[in-house]
Amino acid sequence: MQKILLVDDERRMLDLLSLYLTPHQYACTKAQGAQEALRYVETQAFDIVLLDIMMPEMSGFELCAKIRSFSDVPIIMLTAREQQEDIVKGLKLGADDYITKPFNEEELLARIEALLRRQAPKNIIEVGGLKWNEERFELSFRGTPIKLTPKEFFMVGQLLKNPGKVFSRDQLILLIWGYDSETEGRTIDSHVRNVREKIRQSGFPVDKHLLTVWGVGYKWLNDIE
Amino acid sequence: MQKILLVDDERRMLDLLSLYLTPHQYACTKAQGAQEALRYVETQAFDIVLLDIMMPEMSGFELCAKIRSFSDVPIIMLTAREQQEDIVKGLKLGADDYITKPFNEEELLARIEALLRRQAPKNIIEVGGLKWNEERFELSFRGTPIKLTPKEFFMVGQLLKNPGKVFSRDQLILLIWGYDSETEGRTIDSHVRNVREKIRQSGFPVDKHLLTVWGVGYKWLNDIE
DNA sequence: GAATGTTTGCACAAACTGTGCACAAACCGT
DNA sequence: ACGGTTTGTGCACAGTTTGTGCAAACATTC
Numbered sequence: 001m002q003k004i005l006l007v008d009d010e011r012r013m014l015d016l017l018s019l020y021l022t023p024h025q026y027a028c029t030k031a032q033g034a035q036e037a038l039r040y041v042e043t044q045a046f047d048i049v050l051l052d053i054m055m056p057e058m059s060g061f062e063l064c065a066k067i068r069s070f071s072d073v074p075i076i077m078l079t080a081r082e083q084q085e086d087i088v089k090g091l092k093l094g095a096d097d098y099i100t101k102p103f104n105e106e107e108l109l110a111r112i113e114a115l116l117r118r119q120a121p122k123n124i125i126e127v128g129g130l131k132w133n134e135e136r137f138e139l140s141f142r143g144t145p146i147k148l149t150p151k152e153f154f155m156v157g158q159l160l161k162n163p164g165k166v167f168s169r170d171q172l173i174l175l176i177w178g179y180d181s182e183t184e185g186r187t188i189d190s191h192v193r194n195v196r197e198k199i200r201q202s203g204f205p206v207d208k209h210l211l212t213v214w215g216v217g218y219k220w221l222n223d224i225e
Numbered sequence: 226m227q228k229i230l231l232v233d234d235e236r237r238m239l240d241l242l243s244l245y246l247t248p249h250q251y252a253c254t255k256a257q258g259a260q261e262a263l264r265y266v267e268t269q270a271f272d273i274v275l276l277d278i279m280m281p282e283m284s285g286f287e288l289c290a291k292i293r294s295f296s297d298v299p300i301i302m303l304t305a306r307e308q309q310e311d312i313v314k315g316l317k318l319g320a321d322d323y324i325t326k327p328f329n330e331e332e333l334l335a336r337i338e339a340l341l342r343r344q345a346p347k348n349i350i351e352v353g354g355l356k357w358n359e360e361r362f363e364l365s366f367r368g369t370p371i372k373l374t375p376k377e378f379f380m381v382g383q384l385l386k387n388p389g390k391v392f393s394r395d396q397l398i399l400l401i402w403g404y405d406s407e408t409e410g411r412t413i414d415s416h417v418r419n420v421r422e423k424i425r426q427s428g429f430p431v432d433k434h435l436l437t438v439w440g441v442g443y444k445w446l447n448d449i450e
Numbered sequence: 451g452a453a454t455g456t457t458t459g460c461a462c463a464a465a466c467t468g469t470g471c472a473c474a475a476a477c478c479g480t
Numbered sequence: 481a482c483g484g485t486t487t488g489t490g491c492a493c494a495g496t497t498t499g500t501g502c503a504a505a506c507a508t509t510c
Contacts, residue, residue, distance in 0.1 A: 094247070137391040137438050149467055150440035185470050186487085193488065214477065215486065374456055410459050414498065439466065440497065
């Protein structure tokens with residue numbers, strides 16, 4: 001199920017959007033204001049951000065630019081019908097599409113689906129600015145690369161691809177080393193340790209995402225508190 | 226996505242240009258001053274350079290000539306409406322087109338698109354003065370040719386055509402030798418070694434671009450630090 | 451067919467990664 | 481609070497992968 005972050009300063013608008021989207025199998029998270037939205041984007045993975053540009057404190061533009069400084073998450077702006085220049089401004093700041101208010105349900109859904117289709121199904125995973133790119137064999141946080149060894153890279157990928165799912169040490173060995181591996185003991189633990197250390201160095205709060213499940217194994221959490 | 230290098234001494238003009246171009250799916254890089262621009266052109270691949278001729282320290286003309294001494298990247302000059310002779314001078318120094326200030330968005334986009342269209346879809350790749358020309362079967366750095374053997378040539382081409390992407394040894398063998406090749410062992414390594422040595426001789430910093438991905442294969446990076 | 455140039459891969463050295471022990475720290479149930 | 485169990489950490493050695501010199505095999509040219 002796709003996750004959508006709704007950002008607006010009015011609770012009524014958030015509820016309305018959620019009402020439209022939820023029955024169509026989208027998981028909505030509501031953020032009232034830019035600060036809250038930023039916290040969400042920094043700690044969770046969303047498939048789309050729906051962003052009203054008319055907000056007090058921090059404007060939608062500012063938020064859009066802030067998000068773009070570390071993430072490629074698709075952004076759709078909500079603008080008033082009249083402000084043509086707002087649309088242009090938003091697109092220039094990195095938004096992917098826009099919807100003018102007032103809008104109807106069909107248009108909203110169509111634009112969301114179109115944008116999701118556009119996202120190439122590359123083997124790239126991103127959460128809170130941390131990007132795992134299989135093709136480039138590269139993990140990076142906000143643009144700066146994190147050097148990993150092959151085993152480390154695949155282990156992170158395996159966990160990242162299945163957020164929330166617990167993997168036992170044996171499972172990880174099977175998935176990363178293969179069926180006939182004789183690897184055992186605290187080897188996995190060592191790799192986890194190395195991965196944590198390297199990602200921690202980059203500034204990403206890895207200790208809140210890559211968790212130990214006591215007595216079982218490890219898991220990656222996208223959503224942290 | 227096409228990459229455009231913007232060169233001006235005024236930050237406001239850089240921002241304005243970027244604001245015009247970014248929403249039209251161009252990736253803009255801003256260079257404030259000729260020195261900075263030169264560093265970019267020497268280390269990255271751009272599809273177009275947009276160059277203001279009115280700059281302190283080094284003039285746009287000088288920069289244009291400097292770039293042309295080692296690269297064929299398309300250059301568009303920005304000139305003041307009045308200086309007709311500047312336009313002639315610029316074109317003589319190797320610029321491909323010009324735009325007079327003040328300009329509007331449509332004109333800018335039209336000229337950029339026209340210039341990109343004009344660029345025949347040649348199998349020519351260029352980055353930082355290193356030029357790979359399939360038609361002429363030639364690799365050269367700043368005009369001086371680098372003699373490569375066929376296998377070496379195609380290997381460089383394959384990597385150069387997919388900057389950032391990692392290729393395993395098996396993949397490279399498949400791509401360059403074909404499906405029924407029995408080539409194996411350290412053959413690829415030997416070719417990489419030879420390629421590195423030959424390109425290094427030319428003065429191009431190949432060791433920062435043609436990288437070993439430990440345990441996986443090789444990749445070519447256009448953007449180096 | 452001799453000369454020249456290209457491709458391939460061995461053998462060794464160098465660089466880097468994987469592994470798991472030993473002990474400390476954290477955790478859990480009672 | 482206590483003992484048993486599980487996980488974290490420092491570290492060293494074994495193992496793997498890559499770089500390099502060199503030469504034989506192969507291909508092309510004249």
